[in-house]
Amino acid sequence: EVQLVESGGGLVQPGGSLRLSCTASGFTFSSYWMSWVRQAPGKGLEWVANIKLDGSETYHVDSVKGRFTISRDNAKNSLYLQVNSLRAEDTAVYYCARVCSGYCFDYWGQGTLVTVSS
Amino acid sequence: QTVVTQEPSFSVSPGGTVTLTCGLSSGSVSTSSYPSWYQQTPGQAPRTLIYSTNTRSSGVPDRFSGSILGNKAALTITGAQADDESDYYCVLYMRSGIWVFGGGTKLTVL
Numbered sequence A: 001e002v003q004l005v006e007s008g009g010g011l012v013q014p015g016g017s018l019r020l021s022c023t024a025s026g027f028t029f030s031s032y033w034m035s036w037v038r039q040a041p042g043k044g045l046e047w048v049a050n051i052k053l054d055g056s057e058t059y060h061v062d063s064v065k066g067r068f069t070i071s072r073d074n075a076k077n078s079l080y081l082q083v084n085s086l087r088a089e090d091t092a093v094y095y096c097a098r099v100c101s102g103y104c105f106d107y108w109g110q111g112t113l114v115t116v117s118s
Numbered sequence B: 001q002t003v004v005t006q007e008p009s010f011s012v013s014p015g016g017t018v019t020l021t022c023g024l025s026s027g028s029v030s031t032s033s034y035p036s037w038y039q040q041t042p043g044q045a046p047r048t049l050i051y052s053t054n055t056r057s058s059g060v061p062d063r064f065s066g067s068i069l070g071n072k073a074a075l076t077i078t079g080a081q082a083d084d085e086s087d088y089y090c091v092l093y094m095r096s097g098i099w100v101f102g103g104g105t106k107l108t109v110l
Helices: none
Strands: A003-007 A010-012 A018-025 A034-039 A045-051 A058-060 A068-073 A078-083 A092-099 A105-108 A112-116 B004-006 B009-012 B017-024 B036-040 B047-051 B064-069 B072-078 B087-095 B098-101 B105-109
Touching (some): A003 A092, A018 A034, A018 A092, A018 A112, A034 A068, A034 A078, A034 A105, A045 A068, A045 A078, A045 B087, A105 B047, B004 B087, B009 B017, B017 B105
Parallel strands (some): A010 A112
Antiparallel strands (some): A003 A018, A045 A058, A092 A105, A092 A112, B004 B017, B017 B072, B087 B098, B087 B105
């Protein structure tokens, strides 16, 4: 059974940093692109970042470029999102998602909440 | 900046048919955007319904179908049930590893 479990969220002050983690199981992690998708309270889904199988390519939405960095450790079956210079508008549930071969997000974690507030 | 458009809300009667659409602020949606659709209920993670325009995800009932209608992607629910009342999101693959979600459609079944 495919499982994605996020962790690392919490309350942080504006300008602060966090490292979000996603631990994968039930599939060959190194064979899939992975993504982070976020959802602000009461709002829609927003794609945040993608990373290639071996980590050699990454893509980020414009609003987080220079502040967020996606990475992975295939030996640990883990996906990460380093979030720096946090702003109030970054408050959201952050979901880890597996990218399918048909250019979709076929499995999702339950999410980890990041709250940016003073 | 690319904006993916969806109806903010829609209503359907139980047993009825509804078609939700997913468009672009400029241009047309085609199969090369690999449109996919997700269902989300409050407090839950999204569930994948349709990918690559019209392929149903595993376990999704065949009353959910995807297509291209005119210049938009479409999700059709045939024989709507009470538990179809959810938020529905489409996402388009823009290129080079970048995706853009639509704003979502809140579907009411009543």
